[in-house]
Structure formats: structure tokens, C-alpha cells
Amino acid sequence: MGAFKMRGATNAVLQLSPEDRKNGVATHSSGNFAQALSLAAKNAGLKAYIVMPENAPAVKRDAVLGYGAEIIGCAPTLEARESTLNQVVARTGACFIHPYNDINVILGQGTAAMELIEDTKELDIIIAPVGGGGLISGTAIAAHYMMPGTKIYAGEPFGADDAYRSFRNGEIVPSVNPQTIADGLRTSLGDKTFSVIKELLTDIIRVDESEIIFSMRLLWERMKIIIEPSGSVPLAAILREKTMFKGKRIGIILSGGNVDLGNLPFK
Amino acid sequence: MGAFKMRGATNAVLQLSPEDRKNGVATHSSGNFAQALSLAAKNAGLKAYIVMPENAPAVKRDAVLGYGAEIIGCAPTLEARESTLNQVVARTGACFIHPYNDINVILGQGTAAMELIEDTKELDIIIAPVGGGGLISGTAIAAHYMMPGTKIYAGEPFGADDAYRSFRNGEIVPSVNPQTIADGLRTSLGDKTFSVIKELLTDIIRVDESEIIFSMRLLWERMKIIIEPSGSVPLAAILREKTMFKGKRIGIILSGGNVDLGNLPFK
Numbered sequence: 001m002g003a004f005k006m007r008g009a010t011n012a013v014l015q016l017s018p019e020d021r022k023n024g025v026a027t028h029s030s031g032n033f034a035q036a037l038s039l040a041a042k043n044a045g046l047k048a049y050i051v052m053p054e055n056a057p058a059v060k061r062d063a064v065l066g067y068g069a070e071i072i073g074c075a076p077t078l079e080a081r082e083s084t085l086n087q088v089v090a091r092t093g094a095c096f097i098h099p100y101n102d103i104n105v106i107l108g109q110g111t112a113a114m115e116l117i118e119d120t121k122e123l124d125i126i127i128a129p130v131g132g133g134g135l136i137s138g139t140a141i142a143a144h145y146m147m148p149g150t151k152i153y154a155g156e157p158f159g160a161d162d163a164y165r166s167f168r169n170g171e172i173v174p175s176v177n178p179q180t181i182a183d184g185l186r187t188s189l190g191d192k193t194f195s196v197i198k199e200l201l202t203d204i205i206r207v208d209e210s211e212i213i214f215s216m217r218l219l220w221e222r223m224k225i226i227i228e229p230s231g232s233v234p235l236a237a238i239l240r241e242k243t244m245f246k247g248k249r250i251g252i253i254l255s256g257g258n259v260d261l262g263n264l265p266f267k
Numbered sequence: 268m269g270a271f272k273m274r275g276a277t278n279a280v281l282q283l284s285p286e287d288r289k290n291g292v293a294t295h296s297s298g299n300f301a302q303a304l305s306l307a308a309k310n311a312g313l314k315a316y317i318v319m320p321e322n323a324p325a326v327k328r329d330a331v332l333g334y335g336a337e338i339i340g341c342a343p344t345l346e347a348r349e350s351t352l353n354q355v356v357a358r359t360g361a362c363f364i365h366p367y368n369d370i371n372v373i374l375g376q377g378t379a380a381m382e383l384i385e386d387t388k389e390l391d392i393i394i395a396p397v398g399g400g401g402l403i404s405g406t407a408i409a410a411h412y413m414m415p416g417t418k419i420y421a422g423e424p425f426g427a428d429d430a431y432r433s434f435r436n437g438e439i440v441p442s443v444n445p446q447t448i449a450d451g452l453r454t455s456l457g458d459k460t461f462s463v464i465k466e467l468l469t470d471i472i473r474v475d476e477s478e479i480i481f482s483m484r485l486l487w488e489r490m491k492i493i494i495e496p497s498g499s500v501p502l503a504a505i506l507r508e509k510t511m512f513k514g515k516r517i518g519i520i521l522s523g524g525n526v527d528l529g530n531l532p533f534k
Contacts, residue, residue: 002491200431217528220493220528221493221528223525224269224492224493224494225491225492225493226487226488226491226493227491230330255490261484261487261531261533262533262534264528264531264533266529266531267527267529
């Protein structure tokens with residue numbers, strides 16, 4: 001699926017106890033994690049239940065169904081997602097796996113940075129996007145143990161800057177009506193991801209929408225890879241703060257290729 | 268640049284005698300080969316002269332200039348290209364390197380198939396697009412020596428099917444007013460590429476425009492890589508002839524990511 005979510009979903013499924021595996025797994029997600037958990041469960045021979053808002057695009061529903069998961073529709077609000085999920089768990093006995101606020105998911109996401117560090121050795125900086133915080137937390141933990149001293153930055157859209165404000169305030173400031181093309185980054189931090197971010201991050205850099213689109217286009221044109229807006233945010237952050245990053249060896253986590261090719265932001 | 272042209276251009280430059288290197292290299296091209304030869308020459312410390320139609324997109328001109336080559340404009344006809352090139356060669360003493368009808372270019376293009384064969388070992392079939400024939404000829408030669416018995420197919424648009432007609436007729440039938448979105452495949456075969464094609468190809472499969480666009484979209488969505496229409500033609504050929512390819516181990520040469528992101532064929 002071209003996204004890091006598969007790493008966290010796989011690790012979370014593999015870490016389940018025999019007891020927890022018995023009734024399958026459940027989550028709420030309209031995006032890549034829904035597909036990732038469905039596929040990870042399928043690979044492990046488990047059932048997966050995915051709570052998904054009823055307005056989710058057909059292409060995402062089809063992908064989840066294609067991996068053999070069961071979709072349970074809900075209204076497109078966080079409350080509806082959570083209450084529907086609770087009903088599903090009560091009914092099925094499935095083990096809930098949170099899309100990012102779960103230590104095994106976080107550690108799974110960290111394997112991208114592990115591989116980057118194994119391949120490159122000497123990096124001054126690693127940068128990744130921050131939404132719910134699973135990827136950046138895993139990245140920071142991997143760097144902390146494998147390449148201590150590396151500075152860890154996150155990129156975040158101005159229109160969904162709850163991580164920036166939480167980091168500055170020292171406590172979680174939830175996202176309210178986030179507005180950004182980077183749809184993977186509209187989620188708010190969880191307590192587990194925030195505790196890692198607070199301790200291990202160097203800083204969070206905010207970027208505006210035009211910077212995200214410019215960086216996305218640059219990645220498509222020069223690297224010839226399909227990166228969704230959320231995945232382009234770290235490059236946007238580097239280009240925004242050129243002076244700060246000049247002359248450094250920088251590792252960028254590029255992930256996520258979920259785009260509607262019939263509705264691209266390029267002119 | 269995301270295209271196989273760099274392989275042929277590099278090999279052609281590296282094979283030049285000290286005498287031929289002296290005054291640099293020249294070619295006519297409005298596409299990837301212009302950039303490839305410019306960069307290959309720069310890497311070898313040579314001058315490059317590129318004859319380019321005056322209506323070539325600014326982005327392509329800029330890329331060539333960025334590699335330090337000199338652009339000589341001409342009218343957008345084959346005659347103008349060739350006469351302008353002859354003038355440039357007469358004036359500068361540069362060594363002309365044809366974009367595809369050149370054995371060292373052909374052998375360089377064959378390195379893509381070499382690497383594919385080294386990585387995969389047991390392929391029943393290799394398929395590549397055919398335009399001027401450089402890539403498919405190099406591919407066929409590599410397979411002939413490294414994995415004899417492999418069937419070699421080419422994919423070609425119906426709207427530019429000079430290779431198909433030449434292959435059927437046993438002699439070159441030049442392209443007349445080719446019409447296809449696969450702009451890299453509008454060129455006609457050369458005598459050198461045709462002689463390889465005639466001897467080593469199994470067959471050429473033609474595809475229509477909607478098949479090219481469908482395959483391109485499938486590659487973007489599933490593999491998350493930017494492939495231009497020309498590069499999507501081999502997959503289109505496989506999907507057109509599903510029964511023939513069913514159950515086979517197939518190597519596909521995917522190459523070329525030159526697309527105008529502001530003007531994509533997706534709806």
C-alpha cells in the first residue's frame with residue numbers, strides 16, 4: 001500500500017498473545033491503517049473488523065474488503081467511531097489495536113528509521129511527519145537507541161498543528177477542526193505518542209499548504225515516486241528552514257502514496 | 268532523470284576514442300536522450316551540443332541547460348533537426364551520437380535487462396516498449412547472451428506501429444504522422460535497431476490509447492511510481508493478451524517518468 005502503517009499493524013498483530021489473537025483484531029480508521037491492519041490480520045490468519053465512516057471513499061472500502069476484513073460503517077465523527085468500535089469489540093471479543101497510540105504500533109513504525117540508520121550510518125538529522133504521532137515516535141525511539149545524538153524533527157501543517165502546540169505547551173492540545181490537504185495528519189496526538197515526542201523530539205516545524213504541494217510536486221518530478229501530501233510535509237519543512245538544515249546529513253522518512261489521481265492539486 | 272536513456276548515453280560516451288572525445292558530443296532530441304547525453308558528457312568532462320526543436324517545453328530545455336550543455340534550436344521537423352545537427356558537427360567537430368541507432372547506445376540500454384536477469388534468473392519472457400528500438404534491441408541482446416530461450420516481446424501503440432509493420436514486412440516501414448500519448452514511442456526504427464529486432468524478437472503487441480492510460484494509472488496507484496505513457500505500454504500489452512501471458516514469469520522493463528503533472532490523462 002506504499003505506507004508505513006503496515007509496519008505498525010504487522011508488529012501489533014505479531015505481538016498479540018494467543019489469547020488476544022483468538023477473536024481477531026479491530027480498529028477505527030478511514031485511511032491507510034484500515035488497509036494495513038486488514039492485510040496484517042489476513043497474513044496472520046486472523047479476522048479483522050474495521051470501523052469506517054460511511055463517507056469513506058469507495059476505493060478505500062474496496063481495498064479493505066479485498067484483504068478480507070469486515071467493515072462496520074459509522075457516522076463521520078470521532079464519537080461515532082469510538083462508540084461503534086466499542087460495540088464491535090463487545091460483540092466479537094476482537095482485540096482493539098489503536099492506529100497510533102499503541103506501543104507495538106509505534107515500535108513497528110520505528111522500523112523505517114531502523115532501516116534508514118542501518119543503510120546510512122552517519123545522519124545529523126532525521127525528519128518525519130507528525131499526525132497522530134506513531135511514525136515520529138517510532139522514528140525517535142529507533143534513533144535514540146541506534147544513533148544517539150541524531151536530532152529528530154517533525155514536520156506538521158499549520159492547519160493541523162496540535163503537535164506543535166502540545167510540544168510547546170508541555171501538554172496535549174487536541175486538534176480542533178483541522179484543515180489541511182495532508183489528510184493523514186489531521187489526527188490528534190495520543191498520550192503514548194506525546195510522551196515520546198515530549199522527551200525525544202528536537203523540534204516541530206510547521207508548513208503551509210502551498211509549501212506541501214510544492215514539495216509533493218518536487219518529489220514526484222525528481223524522484224518519480226507517488227507521495228501523498230502528508231508524506232511531503234518533512235521536505236516542505238526542510239525547504240522552509242533551509243539555513244538551519246544547510247550542510248547537514250538529513251534522513252527523511254517518505255511514506256504514503258494514497259492519492260486520488262483524478263483530483264490532484266497540481267496546476 | 269528516471270529513464271533508461273542515461274544508460275545508452277553513458278555507454279556511448281565512455282566508448283569514445285580519445286580522438287572522438289576531443290570536440291565533445293552532439294545529438295538531436297527533444298526528450299530524455301537530450302538530458303541523458305548532456306549529463307553523460309558532463310560526467311565525462313566533455314562538451315555537449317543538443318539540437319532541439321524550438322517548441323520543446325521549457326522544462327526540458329532547462330534540464331539540458333542545467334547539465335551544462337549548449338542548445339541549438341531548430342524547426343520542429345526531422346529534416347530541420349538533421350540539417351541543423353550536420354551544421355553543428357561541421358562547425359564544432361563534435362562526435363554525433365544517435366539517440367538509438369547506435370550500437371553503443373543499444374548495448375548501454377541493454378544493461379537494464381542485464382540487471383533484471385541477474386536479479387531474477389528464471390524468466391520466461393521479457394517485455395519492453397519499442398519506439399526507435401534502442402531499449403528493446405539492447406534488451407533482446409542481453410537476454411540472448413545471458414538467458415537464451417527467453418521470449419522477448421515489445422509493446423507498441425497502434426497509433427505509432429512502425430515497428431509492428433516493419434517486423435511483419437521484414438523491412439523498415441517508417442512512421443508517418445504517428446499519433447499517441449506515448450510520445451517517447453513516436454520515433455521510427457533505425458537500420459541497426461531493426462536488424463536486432465528482426466532477428467531476436469518473438470513478437471510485437473500493439474495497444475490502444477485507453478489501454479496505455481489504464482496501465483499507467485495502475486502502475487501509479489499500485490507501485491507508487493511515476494511512469495510516463497511510453498513506459499506503461501508493456502504492461503498494457505500484457506493486460507491485452509492475458510491468456511498468452513498467464514502463468515508465465517515475466518520481466519517488464521519500466522522506464523521513463525517524463526510527465527507534465529499539470530496535464531495528466533486521468534479523470
